[in-house]
Amino acid sequence: xxxxxxxxxxxxxxxxxxxxxxxxxxxxxxxxxxxxxxxxxxxxxxxxxxxxxxxxxxxxxxxxxxxxxxxxxxxxxxxxxxxxxxxxxxxxxxxxxxxxxxxxxxxxxxxxxxxxxxxxxxxxxxxxxxxxxxxxxxxxxxxxxxxxxxxxxxxxxxxxxxxxxxxxxxxxxxxxxxxxxxxxxxxxxxxxxxxxxxxxxxxxxxxxxxxxxxxxxxxxxxxxxxxxxxxxxxxxxxxxxxxxxxxxxxxxxxxxxxxxxxxxxxxxxxxxxxxxxxxxxxxxxxxxxxxxxxxxxxxxxxxxxxxxxxxxxxxxxxxxxxxxxxxxxxxxxxxxxxxxxxxxxxxxxxxxxxxxxxxxxxxxxxxxxxxxxxxxxxxxxxxxxxxxxxxxxxxxxxxxxxxxxxxxxxxxxxxxxxxxxxxxxxxxxxxxxx
Amino acid sequence: xxxxxxxxxxxxxxxxxxxxxxxxxxxxxxxxxxxxxxxxxxxxxxxxxxxxxxxxxxxxxxxxxxxxxxxxxxxxxxxxxxxxxxxxxxxxxxxxxxxxxxxxxxxxxxxxxxxxxxxxxxxxxxxxxxxxxxxxxxxxxxxxxxxxxxxxxxxxxxxxxxxxxxxxxxxxxxxxxxxxxxxxxxxxxxxxxxxxxxxxxxxxxxxxxxxxxxxxxxxxxxxxxxxxxxxxxxxxxxxxxxxxxxxxxxxxxxxxxxx
Ligand SMILES: Nc1ncnc2c1ncn2[C@@H]1O[C@H](COP(=O)(O)OP(=O)(O)O)[C@@H](O)[C@H]1O
Ligand SMILES: [Mg+2]
Numbered sequence: 001x002x003x004x005x006x007x008x009x010x011x012x013x014x015x016x017x018x019x020x021x022x023x024x025x026x027x028x029x030x031x032x033x034x035x036x037x038x039x040x041x042x043x044x045x046x047x048x049x050x051x052x053x054x055x056x057x058x059x060x061x062x063x064x065x066x067x068x069x070x071x072x073x074x075x076x077x078x079x080x081x082x083x084x085x086x087x088x089x090x091x092x093x094x095x096x097x098x099x100x101x102x103x104x105x106x107x108x109x110x111x112x113x114x115x116x117x118x119x120x121x122x123x124x125x126x127x128x129x130x131x132x133x134x135x136x137x138x139x140x141x142x143x144x145x146x147x148x149x150x151x152x153x154x155x156x157x158x159x160x161x162x163x164x165x166x167x168x169x170x171x172x173x174x175x176x177x178x179x180x181x182x183x184x185x186x187x188x189x190x191x192x193x194x195x196x197x198x199x200x201x202x203x204x205x206x207x208x209x210x211x212x213x214x215x216x217x218x219x220x221x222x223x224x225x226x227x228x229x230x231x232x233x234x235x236x237x238x239x240x241x242x243x244x245x246x247x248x249x250x251x252x253x254x255x256x257x258x259x260x261x262x263x264x265x266x267x268x269x270x271x272x273x274x275x276x277x278x279x280x281x282x283x284x285x286x287x288x289x290x291x292x293x294x295x296x297x298x299x300x301x302x303x304x305x306x307x308x309x310x311x312x313x314x315x316x317x318x319x320x321x322x323x324x325x326x327x328x329x330x331x332x333x334x335x336x337x338x339x340x341x342x343x344x345x346x347x348x349x350x351x352x353x354x355x356x357x358x359x360x361x362x363x364x365x366x367x368x369x370x371x372x373x374x375x376x377x378x379x380x381x382x383x384x385x386x387x388x389x390x391x392x393x394x395x396x397x398x399x400x401x402x403x404x405x406x407x408x409x410x411x412x413x414x415x416x417x418x419x420x421x422x423x424x425x426x427x428x429x430x431x432x433x434x
Numbered sequence: 435x436x437x438x439x440x441x442x443x444x445x446x447x448x449x450x451x452x453x454x455x456x457x458x459x460x461x462x463x464x465x466x467x468x469x470x471x472x473x474x475x476x477x478x479x480x481x482x483x484x485x486x487x488x489x490x491x492x493x494x495x496x497x498x499x500x501x502x503x504x505x506x507x508x509x510x511x512x513x514x515x516x517x518x519x520x521x522x523x524x525x526x527x528x529x530x531x532x533x534x535x536x537x538x539x540x541x542x543x544x545x546x547x548x549x550x551x552x553x554x555x556x557x558x559x560x561x562x563x564x565x566x567x568x569x570x571x572x573x574x575x576x577x578x579x580x581x582x583x584x585x586x587x588x589x590x591x592x593x594x595x596x597x598x599x600x601x602x603x604x605x606x607x608x609x610x611x612x613x614x615x616x617x618x619x620x621x622x623x624x625x626x627x628x629x630x631x632x633x634x635x636x637x638x639x640x641x642x643x644x645x646x647x648x649x650x651x652x653x654x655x656x657x658x659x660x661x662x663x664x665x666x667x668x669x670x671x672x673x674x675x676x677x678x679x680x681x682x683x684x685x686x687x688x689x690x691x692x693x
Contacts, residue, residue: 384488389525392485393539393593394513403538407529407576 008058010035013148016061026120033137033147043140045269045298046361047327053241053267054211055142058149059180064093073099076204077173082420088113088168092152094179109162116153116184126157130186134247134275135217142243146182146215153184156197164195167231167418174203177210177239185218189226189254196229196417203236212240219247222254224278231416233261234268235428238293242268252278252307258285259415263428266295273302276310276341285314288412290432291324291356300329301345305338305371314345317409319433320356328358332373333365342372349379350408405433437463437500437516437600437630444495446483451691453479455657456495461601461632468635468643468668471654472676474689477636478522479657481605485519486512499601514543516600520590520607527577532589533559535577536596543597562595565625567618583610591622602626603634608642620645640672653679655688
């Protein structure tokens with residue numbers, strides 16, 4: 001067994017790429033990103049030094065076992081699948097995608113659902129048009145590493161006017177802490193398409209001294225009039241690091257809804273950003289998180305308004321326990337010319353322990369006069385009057401607090417577009433809040 | 435056993451300020467008592483002290499419900515023992531639906547292993563909401579969030595109807611209600627009148643008492659009950675205001691704790 005790569009750069013990136021028989025242009029692109037990764041700095045999340053994070057672990061290529069039916073997937077994976085229907089589904093296990101399912105009907109409509117590695121081979125033009133165009137490898141070292149080492153991944157292409165009712169599911173799962181686990185989800189929603197995508201990131205690492213680095217990215221390109229609902233639930237082991245950069249670029253009248261449960265048990269950096277390029281485009285982000293143990297989290301939501309009459313709303317709600325720290329940033333940026341734009345954001349933190357820390361940093365950057373923008377931020381404990389009110393109806397203090405804390409997160413939980421996942425989310429919340 | 439609620443010499447302070455200066459009151463099942471009085475005289479303080487709000491410290495006196503010491507009980511125990519307070523300012527709670535809340539409250543009373551079935555609960559709740567002419571969608575709305583003043587008051591009455599308490603305290607249930615809503619709420623209360631249920635209705639307007647006829651009327655000033663009588667006392671207060679009471683008793687400032 002080879003040991004995880006601890007030194008990393010141009011050659012290492014190219015070697016992995018060649019070993020997978022990737023096309024020359026992709027080898028070259030990974031090579032370039034690998035080079036860049038050795039030259040640029042880590043991101044600098046607000047108020048959260050990364051000095052003691054083991055971010056220089058890259059793992060080795062540990063592909064999972066390809067299967068041709070859901071029932072052949074390992075039990076640890078099937079247990080996580082909320083609905084074992086015939087719906088669209090893609091599964092990544094450690095370093096590779098092991099299963100993809102898409103109905104003939106959707107295929108006939110031109111919908112593409114494949115691993116991103118396959119997309120690079122079979123849909124080169126689309127891949128090169130979009131991949132890492134909104135999340136640029138130049139942003140910081142983690143982006144460059146991601147561009148060099150991304151594996152498995154999801155490519156979803158929904159053609160013009162196609163409306164998909166059932167959510168498309170992706171399960172990204174790792175049970176090998178030494179694996180390179182860097183999925184990239186690339187979603188292209190053509191004009192007037194409509195669909196929901198549900199992403200689940202989970203791990204089952206057991207006892208390990210290695211650090212699994214989930215260095216992931218999501219890029220959504222929403223064309224004119226399209227509507228994309230993107231739901232994600234992350235629940236990795238405490239020993240893992242979750243790096244998740246999510247980006248959406250919206251054309252005229254497009255809409256994205258982010259519904260995110262950043263419920264990882266260890267350190268994490270997540271950054272969920274919508275770029276409202278087209279006139280009349282709208283973005284709605286709802287993020288929940290629960291901090292436990294001594295985990296450190298940087299949770300950022302961003303909306304950048306370029307188009308006229310664009311609207312963004314961002315809500316982050318976090319419950320902080322024990323000695324956990326969360327730095328919650330909301331950045332609303334309205335560019336010159338984005339007249340009649342409206343950007344709103346709210347960050348709310350519920351503190352359940354005196355040793356926990358939750359900082360809310362709302363930032364408004366406005367370069368246009370004719371706009372509306374607003375923010376609200378609060379950090380507080382369980383409201384004593386609310387507890388009293390519930391108790392005055394006979395509910396015990398413990399149950400009253402439980403109702404209030406779960407209720408605090410419900411505005412996001414209740415929006416998850418897949419009942420099975422919603423129930424799973426309830427179980428995660430019970431466990432983390434328990 | 436018919437309900438017997440007794441308050442004796444009750445004194446209560448908030449933030450070190452004494453507000454209730456010795457309240458004596460007996461309420462039997464079947465009786466409706468009204469407490470009237472201008473703003474700031476201690477009416478809500480009495481309600482909160484009885485329910486056990488943590489900010490209101492009881493410094494003296496006793497309260498018993500059917501012989502049981504109420505002051506010894508926690509807020510939730512008081513509720514389970516049969517006390518109910520329709521609050522002047524009910525809390526709003528995000529994320530907890532009205533239905534989930536009420537089911538938890540009913541089940542807290544019934545105890546583990548004896549929970550109400552979902553279907554039976556939904557039927558009950560729907561039935562009572564219909565009586566109160568509430569929009570069925572309020573069942574799944576977050577508790578009091580975005581409710582108008584009148585909707586909150588109806589929701590308090592809905593809770594009373596479903597929880598079937600022994601001793602009901604209504605604190606300014608009539609404020610913020612238009613005439614229609616007032617009638618509906620009053621009908622709800624009247625429908626709940628029974629031999630084993632007592633009522634303490636706090637109001638500073640007489641108009642509610644046109645719909646719910648009290649057996650006893652008490653006037654509160656300066657943290658005390660300064661005058662008691664029958665329904666005719668309410669009518670006189672309606673016609674003449676509180677000045678004659680103040681004159682009769684030599685009271686200049688009827689409020690309490692507003693140094
Ligand atoms: N939460 C509180 N904090 C501080 N003072 C209070 C509070 N509630 C009541 N008080 C004091 O008690 C007095 C009586 O108030 P309250 O019982 O609400 O009167 P009422 O219901 O008759 O209008 C008020 O004048 C105020 O000074
Ligand atoms: Mg009052």
